[in-house]
Amino acid sequence: MKKIAQVNEKAQWLLEDVKPKLWTTLRHYDRKQFMTDLMAGVIVGIVALPLAIAFGIASGVTPEKGIITAIVAGLLVSVLGGSKVQIGGPTGAFIIIIYGIIQQYGFEGLTIATLMAGVFLIMFGVLHLGTIIKYIPYPIVVGFTSGIAVTIFTTQIKDLFGLTMAKVPSDFIEKWIAYVHDFVTLDPWSALVGVASVVLIAVWPKLTHLPLLSYLKKIPGSLIAIIVMTVAALLLKQYAGVTSIETIGDRFSISNVLPDAQVPVMSWETIKGLVSPAITIAILGAIESLLSATVADGVIGDHHNSNTELIAQGVANLASPLFGGIPATGAIARTMTNINNGGRTPVAGIVHAAVLLLIFLFLMPLAQYIPMACLAGVLVIVSYNMCGWRSFLSILKNPKSDVIVLWVTFLLTIIFDLTIAIEVGLICACLLFMRRMAETTDVKVISQEIDPSQDSDFEMGNLEHLTIPEGVEVYEINGPYFFGAGNRFEEIMEALHHQRPKVRIIRMRKVPFVDSTGIHNLTNLCLMSQKEGIQVVLSGVNPKVAEVLSRVGFPEMLGKENICSHINLALARAKEIVE
Numbered sequence: 001m002k003k004i005a006q007v008n009e010k011a012q013w014l015l016e017d018v019k020p021k022l023w024t025t026l027r028h029y030d031r032k033q034f035m036t037d038l039m040a041g042v043i044v045g046i047v048a049l050p051l052a053i054a055f056g057i058a059s060g061v062t063p064e065k066g067i068i069t070a071i072v073a074g075l076l077v078s079v080l081g082g083s084k085v086q087i088g089g090p091t092g093a094f095i096i097i098i099y100g101i102i103q104q105y106g107f108e109g110l111t112i113a114t115l116m117a118g119v120f121l122i123m124f125g126v127l128h129l130g131t132i133i134k135y136i137p138y139p140i141v142v143g144f145t146s147g148i149a150v151t152i153f154t155t156q157i158k159d160l161f162g163l164t165m166a167k168v169p170s171d172f173i174e175k176w177i178a179y180v181h182d183f184v185t186l187d188p189w190s191a192l193v194g195v196a197s198v199v200l201i202a203v204w205p206k207l208t209h210l211p212l213l214s215y216l217k218k219i220p221g222s223l224i225a226i227i228v229m230t231v232a233a234l235l236l237k238q239y240a241g242v243t244s245i246e247t248i249g250d251r252f253s254i255s256n257v258l259p260d261a262q263v264p265v266m267s268w269e270t271i272k273g274l275v276s277p278a279i280t281i282a283i284l285g286a287i288e289s290l291l292s293a294t295v296a297d298g299v300i301g302d303h304h305n306s307n308t309e310l311i312a313q314g315v316a317n318l319a320s321p322l323f324g325g326i327p328a329t330g331a332i333a334r335t336m337t338n339i340n341n342g343g344r345t346p347v348a349g350i351v352h353a354a355v356l357l358l359i360f361l362f363l364m365p366l367a368q369y370i371p372m373a374c375l376a377g378v379l380v381i382v383s384y385n386m387c388g389w390r391s392f393l394s395i396l397k398n399p400k401s402d403v404i405v406l407w408v409t410f411l412l413t414i415i416f417d418l419t420i421a422i423e424v425g426l427i428c429a430c431l432l433f434m435r436r437m438a439e440t441t442d443v444k445v446i447s448q449e450i451d452p453s454q455d456s457d458f459e460m461g462n463l464e465h466l467t468i469p470e471g472v473e474v475y476e477i478n479g480p481y482f483f484g485a486g487n488r489f490e491e492i493m494e495a496l497h498h499q500r501p502k503v504r505i506i507r508m509r510k511v512p513f514v515d516s517t518g519i520h521n522l523t524n525l526c527l528m529s530q531k532e533g534i535q536v537v538l539s540g541v542n543p544k545v546a547e548v549l550s551r552v553g554f555p556e557m558l559g560k561e562n563i564c565s566h567i568n569l570a571l572a573r574a575k576e577i578v579e
Contacts, residue, residue, distance in 0.1 A: 018125065018308045020080045025345040033345060040343030041351025043218050044087055047337050048074070048352060049359055050222040051382070053248075053367060054375045055090040056326065058155060059098040061107065062252050063367055064360065065324050066090050068259070071356045073316035073328030078349025080315055082308030083293040085300060087334040087349050088316055092382050093288055094281070094327045096151045097418045101277050103170065109274060111264045114321040116271065116278035117285065121314030124286055130306025136287060137433075139398075139406040140425040142391045144284075147413025147421060149387035152379055154414075159376035160198075162190025162246065172414050187244045190373040193233060197225040197377025218341065222378045229374040248375070249368025256364035261322045280419040281317075281327050289313050289330030299339050333385070401432040441479030446507075471502040472574045478510045481518035481545075503574040504529055507567060509540030519552055526557060535577050537562045539570035 048070050056066020070089035077088030101110045124130065151172065157179050158168055164185035169175045204221030207213050216224070236242035248254065293304040309330070316328050338348050395406050409425035446468065468474055506522075514522070526536045536558055541549065546563070549555075555563060564570040 018082075018305070018311055020308060020312065020346070021082055021084045021305070022079055022346040025084060025347075029345065029347075034347065036342040037345055037348040038351055040338050040341040041348040042355050043341045044334055044338045044343070044348065044352040045355025045359070046223055047220045048087070048089055048331075048334055048356060050220070050226050050375075050378055051331075051334070052090055052356070053370070054222075054378045054382070055092060055095060057248070057252075057372075057375060058092075058095045058152065058379055059090070059326055060102045061098075061326060062254075063248055064255055064364060065326055067356055067360050067364070068323055069320050069325035069328050071353050071360065072320045072323055072325055074349055074356065075353035076316040076319055077289075077312050077328070077330065078346040078353070080308070080312035081346065081349075082305030082310075082312065083296060083330070084302055084304075084345055085296050085335055085338050085343050085348065086289065086293055086304070086309065086330045086346075087338050087352060088289070088313070088328050089331050089334065090326055090328055091288060091331050092152055092379070092386055093145070093148055093284055093329070095155070096148055096413075097277060097280055097284070098326055099155075100170075100417055101274075105270070105274065108264050109270065110326065111321040112266055112270060113274040113278045113281060114317050114325075114327045115264075116274060117281035117327060118314045118317035118319075118321075120279060120282035121285060121310050121317060123314075124282070125307040125310035125314060128307050130286075130290065130310050136283075136426070137402075137405060137429040139395050139402045140409050140422070140429055141287060141291070142388055142395055143406045143409025143425060144413045144418060144421050146387050146389070146392050147410045148418065149383040150414050152386070153383040156376040156379045156383075159246075159372045160191070160194035160380060162187030162194070162244065162373055189236065189242050189245050190371070193229050193245060193371050194373035194377045194380075197229050197374045198380050200225045200228065201377065201381045220337075222381070225377060226370055226374055229371050229377075230369050233371045233374075234369060246372045247368060248370045248372065251372065252368075254365055254368045256361055258361075259324045262324075263322065276419055276423075280422055283422060284418070285313055285317065285327060285329035286310055288332070292330035292332040292335050295332060296335050296339060299336070300344065401436070405429050405432065437480065437482070441477065441481065444476050444478070446474040446476060468571065469575045469578055471578045472505060472571070473501040473503070474505045474507060476507045476510075480513055480515075481508070481511045481522065482515040500532065501534060502578050503535050503537060505537045505539050505567075505570045505574055507539045507570075508545060509542070509567075511542070511545055514545050514548055519548070522549075523552075523554075523557070526554075535562065535574075537564060537570050537573055537577075539564050539567050541565075 049067070052066040052070040053063045054066070056063050056069070059066070073088045073090075077086055081088070098110060101113055105113070154172060154175055155168075157163070158165055161183070163179065163182050164187070165178065165182050169178050201221040201224075204224055208217040233242075233245045233247065236245065289309055290306050293306070293309055296302075297304055313329060320326065320328055334352075338352070343349075392406070392410075395402055405425060405428050408428055409421050412421035412424055529536050538549075538554075538558065541563060549563075562573060564573060
């Protein structure tokens with residue numbers, strides 16, 4: 001019965017730990033909050049529309065797939081998520097990796113990779129890895145975010161200027177060489193639409209401060225640019241005979257029919273080949289969603305549940321591809337738009353998904369008239385906002401190790417791909433972290449006397465300076481005893497090789513933990529000392545470290561009498577051995 005009660009208690013704790021924010025916010029929900037959430041949801045839905053279309057096209061899929069992703073993922077993230085105000089959907093961070101997967105594996109491969117990423121995200125949440133993911137080094141996040149921004153900007157040059165190119169190379173450097181070579185094919189009208197879109201979006205916030213336009217303050221500049229440039233393109237075509245401005249309808253066939261759920265055919269070989277990009281999608285989605293939720297917490301004064309959020313993101317990425325969607329995550333810009341317009345509960349996110357659904361069903365055919373150059377202008381602004389150049393420059397003033405990680409991640413992202421960038425960036429960060437940790441552990445030799453007033457492992461009441469007997473060496477380990485410390489011991493003993501003591505006292509009062517490498521090094525040190533006829537005495541071992549050493553047989557190897565609780569006993573034992 002006791003075990004059953006413990007199981008029930010643990011199950012209840014798990015249920016509470018992953019409870020969506022929607023459940024708790026609806027307990028005290030009222031009409032006033034609903035009206036605020038309704039208005040915020042409508043505005044966010046309008047903001048999300050041009051972005052969803054642009055992200056879909058830039059990722060190499062049709063425009064409606066971007067909107068379907070925003071609808072399905074946006075709904076599930078709000079219903080199941082661990083943040084009150086998170087808005088889910090397609091984001092610019094995924095453009096490059098989605099495009100690469102489609103080029104290599106086709107859209108079906110993308111669907112399988114997204115489903116796998118959804119499973120990984122759910123596992124992250126169930127295993128309570130939400131807090132661990134937050135500790136991914138900041139230079140890595142800035143490096144690949146800036147790299148993605150540069151890559152997105154690069155992919156939009158053709159459409160922004162209406163270049164006539166048979167094929168755009170996939171390689172970053174080759175792409176720019178091709179742009180320079182084919183820049184003479186620029187279409188002036190498309191370039192005018194593209195540049196005008198960038199300028200209009202950039203200056204729109206300032207224009208809304210004018211009295212005549214103040215009532216349009218809540219409408220995003222990207223939507224204004226799309227409306228103005230679409231009308232302008234239609235007028236130019238109708239009255240000036242300008243037919244060179246390519247539109248969405250010229251490149252895609254637009255459909256407003258909701259697709260049926262379809263499960264792709266999966267083989268073991270395909271799954272194995274897609275593990276790496278799936279993990280990249282999962283890690284990138286986790287980082288961006290938790291970063292967005294953390295930023296939102298600071299604004300609204302709330303605390304999100306990171307593990308619940310990861311589970312919701314996983315479910316969203318399981319559902320989105322079944323309906324023809326692409327990977328999704330938390331979108332910082334849309335989340336902040338939600339907050340700034342009064343959204344304070346997940347209801348706003350649900351309304352946002354409903355608004356997009358209505359637009360998709362009744363207005364989607366109108367999207368065929370949107371100029372491709374205008375969408376390219378929208379993504380140019382997205383890439384600028386995403387690049388974080390100020391953060392990039394500030395990290396360049398940090399220690400060299402951070403700068404190395406930043407540049408490695410950034411260059412690998414733009415030259416190769418995001419998967420390699422994240423993998424190599426994490427490896428570099430881990431190696432540099434291990435180096436820093438090794439440097440924090442210091443090993444020193446005390447040769448003459450010990451001042452108990454400056455130490456903690458001495459016998460209470462005895463404040464006299466402790467003299468080290470002749471034939472005794474005292475080593476002090478200050479910090480965690482793991483891989484770096486063993487090498488330091490060897491260096492110090494080589495320097496003192498001409499002196500062969502009878503006893504070596506190793507003070508471990510400042511060792512908070514010891515790992516398997518540290519145990520291995522310490523064991524070798526003790527065995528080598530015994531071969532040379534030198535007795536090792538351990539002093540000041542804390543209970544946790546003592547328990548670890550006991551499990552691996554140190555009391556039997558050294559003798560229990562040679563593991564002392566403080567330095568007084570260790571020196572007394574050393575004197576006894578010497579005499």
